[in-house]
Amino acid sequence: MNELTERQKSVYTFISTYQKQNGYPPTMQEIAGHLKISGNLGVIRHLTALEKKGFITRTPGNSRSIRLTSPSLSYSENREQMIAGEDQFSFFLPVVGTVRAGMPQPPEEDIQEYYSIDRNAARSGGTFFLKVKGDSMINAAICEGDLALIRSQAVAQDRDIVVALVDGEATLKRFYRETDHIRLQPENPDYAPLIIREGSSDISIIGKVVGIYRTLS
Amino acid sequence: MNELTERQKSVYTFISTYQKQNGYPPTMQEIAGHLKISGNLGVIRHLTALEKKGFITRTPGNSRSIRLTSPSLSYSENREQMIAGEDQFSFFLPVVGTVRAGMPQPPEEDIQEYYSIDRNAARSGGTFFLKVKGDSMINAAICEGDLALIRSQAVAQDRDIVVALVDGEATLKRFYRETDHIRLQPENPDYAPLIIREGSSDISIIGKVVGIYRTLS
DNA sequence: TGACATAGTTACTAAATAATAACTATATCA
DNA sequence: TGATATAGTTATTATTTAGTAACTATGTCA
Known part of the structure; x- marks a missing residue:
């Protein structure tokens, strides 16, 4: 908080x-x-x-x-x-030990599939999944095919991973507010950061990544 | 009643x-x-x-x-x-677009906490979470603190990520069956693989990783 | 049959509640 | 210094909401 x-x-x-x-x-x-x-x-x-x-x-x-x-x-x-609060949860499993080791309201036609998740993680209407494509966040351990749980919000804190709409396309980046601009940094050295200056309007923050879900076959 | x-x-x-x-x-x-x-x-x-x-x-x-x-x-x-898909156990969120970007039954006392999950991801009783510690699987995009959803099973396929019990400690490794032995390979060059030869009994496969769940603050 | 529980109607009231207007005050920032 | 964000006050209003009164209707039971 x-x-x-x-x-x-x-x-x-x-x-x-x-x-x-x-x-x-x-x-x-x-x-x-x-x-x-x-x-x-x-x-x-x-x-x-x-x-x-x-x-x-x-x-x-x-x-x-x-x-x-x-x-x-x-x-x-x-x-x-x-x-006691069972009806608030979809299902639950024990956790044992430790191992060493522009779419705030997505339109109906964009929906690809459905996935169920803990209700408390997603009470609001402003929460949805994005399926990750590409490897621009690989160093943040986010892979192609992962489901990113997104909370819709237009603001973000430093180092948050956000969904940005760039040229009409959604993309995941790490958020940094700097002196006179905002920097959207990929977590992959092969990709260049995006700079948003005041007044530029072709890039906008859609939401923040609050969870990552991956299913291994 | x-x-x-x-x-x-x-x-x-x-x-x-x-x-x-x-x-x-x-x-x-x-x-x-x-x-x-x-x-x-x-x-x-x-x-x-x-x-x-x-x-x-x-x-x-x-x-x-x-x-x-x-x-x-x-x-x-x-x-x-x-x-209508509104039974009390499931909750659905839309998935939009794509982004470029030895414990089959874990004992009660090992349970640290509970987490809810899609019931479809956990049909059988032999499923539970492990909390990941360490970075031995970092190149498989599995981080410290992630919850690994484990399905209990003693066998595995090549390239499966498995939970192995080594010297009484659970650890995540990638599974390879080779000519006369089994190799458990960490996904981190800093760590050495484990070799299990026929008849060695101090290493056993507990289960297979079928999901990764991460919550970002 | 009559007594009783369940289920509904319209009309109304009082309290609870969310929201707005018009202010003051303080700390931070460039 | 002035602009901005945060935090507060009193007063007022419109709406939401819970609760009541007085009534009708239907089925079941003994």
């Missing part, structure tokens, strides 16, 4: 805790009460910020319509929690 | 479905709309009945305050729902 301010973190934490304790999300007034602030405009702005940064989604006009989008929530320390 | 009437079942099913799809429970008016009845008194009485029979709890005066008390109880034997 490095991208959030302290205040925003406490809002997020409260929503998460409230949701767990009550089974449904809090109202703005309840959040305001917890933050000990009066009125709910402050809360609205916190929620707007959280939404812009991709941590929650909301449905305008609906009460208690906050959804958490963070995939890290799909982990659980103990089995009881998983079973 | 008390019995539900047909109408009450459909109310319960709708609440469950709505909760899964939206992340928060429906309002009474939304339930009424789904049941195609006008007014919400009918809904209130259904909810009261469900509450009396122990299927839900509510908080008086709060909007969207319905909680399912036994989420594992499914009335989704409902054929329409299964056919």
